[in-house]
Amino acid sequence: WPRTRSLNAPSPIQQFGPCGRIMKNSAMVMQVQDQDPAFQRLTWYKTPLTVLVIKKVRDVAVVIPFVHLIEWLINNKRMVVYCEEAVKDDKSVTGNSKFDELQDKLMYFREGRDDLTDKIDFIICLGGDGTLLYASSLFQQSVPPVMAFHLGSLGFLTPFLFDNFEEKVTNVLEGNAALTLRSRLKCTLKRRQSTDATADTGHITSNGQVSQNGIGIHTSLTNGSNNRSNNSPMNFLVLNEVVVDRGPSPYLSNVDLFIDGKHVTVVQGDGLIVSTPTGSTAYAVAAGASMIHPSVPAIMITPICPHSLSFRPIVVPAGVELKIKISPDSRNTAWVSFDGRNRQELHHGDALSVTTSVYPVPSICAQDQISDWFDSLADCLQWNVRKRQKTFD
Amino acid sequence: WPRTRSLNAPSPIQQFGPCGRIMKNSAMVMQVQDQDPAFQRLTWYKTPLTVLVIKKVRDVAVVIPFVHLIEWLINNKRMVVYCEEAVKDDKSVTGNSKFDELQDKLMYFREGRDDLTDKIDFIICLGGDGTLLYASSLFQQSVPPVMAFHLGSLGFLTPFLFDNFEEKVTNVLEGNAALTLRSRLKCTLKRRQSTDATADTGHITSNGQVSQNGIGIHTSLTNGSNNRSNNSPMNFLVLNEVVVDRGPSPYLSNVDLFIDGKHVTVVQGDGLIVSTPTGSTAYAVAAGASMIHPSVPAIMITPICPHSLSFRPIVVPAGVELKIKISPDSRNTAWVSFDGRNRQELHHGDALSVTTSVYPVPSICAQDQISDWFDSLADCLQWNVRKRQKTFD
Amino acid sequence: WPRTRSLNAPSPIQQFGPCGRIMKNSAMVMQVQDQDPAFQRLTWYKTPLTVLVIKKVRDVAVVIPFVHLIEWLINNKRMVVYCEEAVKDDKSVTGNSKFDELQDKLMYFREGRDDLTDKIDFIICLGGDGTLLYASSLFQQSVPPVMAFHLGSLGFLTPFLFDNFEEKVTNVLEGNAALTLRSRLKCTLKRRQSTDATADTGHITSNGQVSQNGIGIHTSLTNGSNNRSNNSPMNFLVLNEVVVDRGPSPYLSNVDLFIDGKHVTVVQGDGLIVSTPTGSTAYAVAAGASMIHPSVPAIMITPICPHSLSFRPIVVPAGVELKIKISPDSRNTAWVSFDGRNRQELHHGDALSVTTSVYPVPSICAQDQISDWFDSLADCLQWNVRKRQKTFD
């Protein structure tokens, strides 16, 4: 496995679902080696036929746009539209008369049950950044191109305003789109080999954290069987970050951090965030990190409330492999979660490996990589927004 | 000029002086496109014959090691050794009897007068990080491989301990060395076209800042004539950072920042640091930046004491082009300096462009890229160094 | 010039120009006069007879010093020594033969059962900062003077080295001691009036958090009955901080913060720390706060991983009253803990009030207020500890 010795990110697989490709153009040929992200544009290998529409849940404001969108995709674009089956339980949707008419023409999938691999050509998200995180979680390997709309309030991951959506979607379907390849982190959780088969089985906590067996169900579709008894490693792809924290314990956890096999530091504090550049503007920024443009091939490591005053966040090359373990002399265990999901305990002897995945999320830009990012910094984080200085007296 | 539209760093020129090359190996061939920094190792195209030795100035402790080194290089390795002519004025050196014997065998150069391009195969630095910054400033284009020794106190740029130097230098001369390609920033200062030829000529300030005409002398070797009257742009390559600050003015300057032609923000505060990853651990870290490993292809933008609470540092892809100008409505000018040198005023209408250079500094690792960096974080910045937590009572 | 030895600000001259004065009113007259903290020294009203000795639990290294200390207090000083009854269950102690002999001469108390008010003249802590937090929790009103020893590793709250303890304790018992009055925060948790008596009763969580009924037991001694059914407010005195956090919820909580009745901000993020100056060097400093000397009469408000880049910590006068409530439109509840103890859920409609208590912890200085604090900053936090800059080359 040569990747772990690399400091560059591995070259991303450039196929996105059955139809999406990155366009080859003359500029890239002239470029010596690197693929220039600024030239990254979407191209379609064949005409996209299937589209997955993901809408924000529990938000009444999104219902009308959602119904408009699927109606237009079915009737005008003659596309096959997939939705989550859970939509049928959403009363704000099912109460809509137009939706009733469309209902039979929709294809449904059940999360954690139905495999979408190779079935989806194109994804449209409607709502907040969470829709894109959810889309990312559905595709643990190649992700089809994603076009994400917000409804009034710009998000980091949802650059398109819904107004005049027909023209914008048509444009993208015709191949006119700049792409940001958002790198993801491949997280592998390998449990300590248990000698006692009955010990330490999964459990449901009163706080709604997912039990270990429950995770096995979810990930079995893509990652094979993950239950603890056979000790296979569990894999998770994250778009924002993987978080290791002290959980409900009032005490600090001591976590050992290794990079490419070298023990680089011990984390003492509330926890540790390992994030993609995309995730640098999510939880990491709240913990004090600098913001990294999503096209920088890097991994950000940010401590949460560290006890050391000098534990500043660091940025390492995308190609390194991190390993995280509970320190042998730590009194406490820790908890780990992946893009805020699949929260579970990390025990002594367990090992969490993190490196950049070859499967990025191809996210379609509203304008271009630079403008989209700085607009979202200003709108979402009020970055450097202030009163202009008046002349001094 | 297609580079300004690129988000990737331009591919570095992989020739370092007349002899230095990066070794081609089978791993790189298998690699699809990217050159993997972890496989970067030094190779010599032909046997290095000339070596430039740069020693820390005004430090008596460095004299004995310096004389030992050049004696060994001349007598044992039969190399041609270059030194600064200023060494002959250094009484702590000239008082050394061994140096007296060697003196006639040395080659001398005068900074700002003699062109070293294509004359030097190899560089050895002796002392602190400043020696490497100085070496960088001497080579405004291709830089020969640099091996940098510290004397007791590890630096970010000086990973080798001097003990047993003979074996270490021999090893490198035989081609056994890992390399870090430290990207540099190409800074281009274009003065506003002056309509009045007599106005605003260069001047010497009482604070030792370089006058504009003085800069012309220095940079004329590599950059052609830079005096203001003919308005040619001046070029500077920096290894750490270019700093724009308010200078002696008590008032904030308003500085406009553009990225790839887009106006992204106004800087109000003491100033702005644009740094390489190498420079992220220098001035930028003191201004609050996260630390970036030198192999991440990125540019760091860090405000100095910004008036806005939300002006967090940001990291952008190495290939973007920044432009910095005084805001038209700013009452004040600003000052700019390049790796702490060539300090000069930035006037209304002047434009400073910054982008990643194709000429990195090939810096030889003592161990490897990851170990060298984390060791220097711990030693130089006490990064996350603290008492281990005792068990709680 | 006596002012230089004072820690209080000089009283401002209260005449402003020829006409302006500050209005005298009755409230001011009732205010008793403040004391200069630098002159604060301990005096004994009558000779102290009873001493409470608190030792760090689960630390074998503390056993021998503990036994030495109580032996000396009983046999040489003829004092009545109180210990926790739990000591009798600590095998590392009971296995000690000298302790066996002393055992019958000790007085025991049970936490949460026996009221120590007016029974203890003097407290000696042995171990880490936790011993002093525990001592503080035992005295919900007036606290006897506390002398705290560390065993090798200096703490913020444990300034005395144990070596030569006999001389040091004798000195203090003779009244030679500088005092730091460490302010505490009085936290009052008032539950929303429940209309349904059966709803929302206390519960034990699997994570060891204290149930609400359990708290009732603990606080009933000093605060009256606190169980939810009768809705009496619960009181807690904290020496470090009260923390409101999102608990196990992956979502941000929205918490409203009021100061003296004015709604000043909404906290969005992982939580909020309200700390004393003493607590500013505990959890607050990890969350980014500045450090405040314990003699500054102030309350520190520090957000934990706030989503707003501009949510910097603030310091308000010690006399304000804070009120914290879950925002009516928040989807989530929050959790509150007091010096890391008594963790419990904060529901919609509950109100947490925080203000400075009239019962500080009188903590005996090893040297003086300034020296003790800066020594602990350097030792515990490595504050501004670094390599001295070498001369530049």
Place this chain on the structure above:
Amino acid sequence: WPRTRSLNAPSPIQQFGPCGRIMKNSAMVMQVQDQDPAFQRLTWYKTPLTVLVIKKVRDVAVVIPFVHLIEWLINNKRMVVYCEEAVKDDKSVTGNSKFDELQDKLMYFREGRDDLTDKIDFIICLGGDGTLLYASSLFQQSVPPVMAFHLGSLGFLTPFLFDNFEEKVTNVLEGNAALTLRSRLKCTLKRRQSTDATADTGHITSNGQVSQNGIGIHTSLTNGSNNRSNNSPMNFLVLNEVVVDRGPSPYLSNVDLFIDGKHVTVVQGDGLIVSTPTGSTAYAVAAGASMIHPSVPAIMITPICPHSLSFRPIVVPAGVELKIKISPDSRNTAWVSFDGRNRQELHHGDALSVTTSVYPVPSICAQDQISDWFDSLADCLQWNVRKRQKTFD
């Protein structure tokens, strides 16, 4: 329960257990009693007759309000109005026809020439925060009550909106006003005793920094003769901060910091800010400090771009005395400035002492101490201003 309206901490109960007391001594008796800042209200000893009006310079927008104000004060209130003589050189003012009529009824003073002590009953500022800093500099001892208006853009020091000024000023003149006593720092600069009378005399730098002799003129009115030859210490009262920085030198200065005679740390970096709580929201906040309410009796110490990652700002009691000196082994000198004025070099052997002055600035609140401060945090610093979180999808 009167405590909730108090900004002071309640006086601690000074009995600690049955025996412990704080020793009463003579120093404490001399201490006059502190007042609760929340009850601080203005009263007039006799009816104010003279008013100093300070207007922002070089701002055309302020001219009309300024003329309205002085017209109303002279004609309606029959007050004696003082202005700076420089107003007569301000063409935007002298061009105003109404001002022409009033001109002869005004009293003028010349900064640095005329002593205003005991001549002014009341001060009105018109414009930005700089007007209040200027007013503070005019009164090196007792300061008359200050009422400060902004014109549209709220400042930290200018809480009143100018609309309907007649009613607001009348209210204050009638004694209806809450006061914030803003502490100032008394800075004493004592030059090293020069053995060579000709060495190191004052000089004018090309950057407009004030020469030492120039300062002598300014401060001679209040502080006696300050010229270097007789080596008398110079005194400056600052409302915001005293700043020690490296000036134009590219090298770090090493500055020794002493508190109450104890050497507490060495400052390496761009400099050091010693600020009042009022100044915590000025330069200090830009350098990373927490914000302190102006009624907290404290001094804030904030490093500027420190080289140590762990050099966090600290807050010490208002009554300590700081001393700042260039470290004996520092290669460089430093520069010092006082509220941005009187900038001058600090040489080896010079000593700068800083402590809280007994002469605060009595600043009149628009509402009350808490509301005014939080309003200015939000308006001036956008403190925690952000989009409210939307419900999550």
